Amino acid sequence: FFVCxxxxxxxxxxxxxxxxxxxxxxxxxxxxxxxxxxxEFVKSSSGKxxxxxxxxxxxxxxxVEDSNATDVDAAVAAARRAFSDGSEWKxxxxxxxxxxxxxxxxxxxxxxxxxxxxxSLDNGKPWKNGAYSAQIDLHLV
Numbered sequence: 001f002f003v004c005x006x007x008x009x010x011x012x013x014x015x016x017x018x019x020x021x022x023x024x025x026x027x028x029x030x031x032x033x034x035x036x037x038x039x040e041f042v043k044s045s046s047g048k049x050x051x052x053x054x055x056x057x058x059x060x061x062x063x064v065e066d067s068n069a070t071d072v073d074a075a076v077a078a079a080r081r082a083f084s085d086g087s088e089w090k091x092x093x094x095x096x097x098x099x100x101x102x103x104x105x106x107x108x109x110x111x112x113x114x115x116x117x118x119x120s121l122d123n124g125k126p127w128k129n130g131a132y133s134a135q136i137d138l139h140l141v
Contacts, residue, residue: 022114027121033064035071038078045070055124 033049034041048066053059065071082089089097108115120127 022111025114025117027061027117029062031062031118033062035065035067035075037071037075038081044068045074052122054121057124061121 032041034043036042044065044067046066046068049063050066051060052062052064054061081087084090117127119125
């Protein structure tokens with residue numbers, strides 16, 4: 001995902017991980033669990049959270065926002081604004097859009113071990129062993 005301030009144009013937004021590596025993975029966190037809407041991390045409108053659990057150990061990973069229809073509506077409205085006629089994304093040439101998508105792909109690639117370990121923690125699959133690697137799922141990002 002990209003970090004933007006307010007309604008900054010896409011050319012001024014950068015993938016979160018472009019500002020640096022996600023660092024060393026720590027299964028104890030901390031993890032960002034807020035919703036990302038309109039260029040900012042926000043809590044759910046209800047203020048409620050729920051625990052996400054590692055299915056392999058049944059340990060709580062983190063408490064995440066319990067989003068509802070109001071939160072979805074806000075995210076959809078922000079996405080529509082970002083792609084509306086006259087928006088910078090819509091008026092940007094194909095090369096500019098490609099360059100932004102390549103930045104995101106590079107950010108994912110440079111942080112693939114961290115992302116793979118996080119996905120493994122969330123879905124309970126072993127991160128790395130002789131028969132399976134959680135990095136197989138990373139292409140789904």
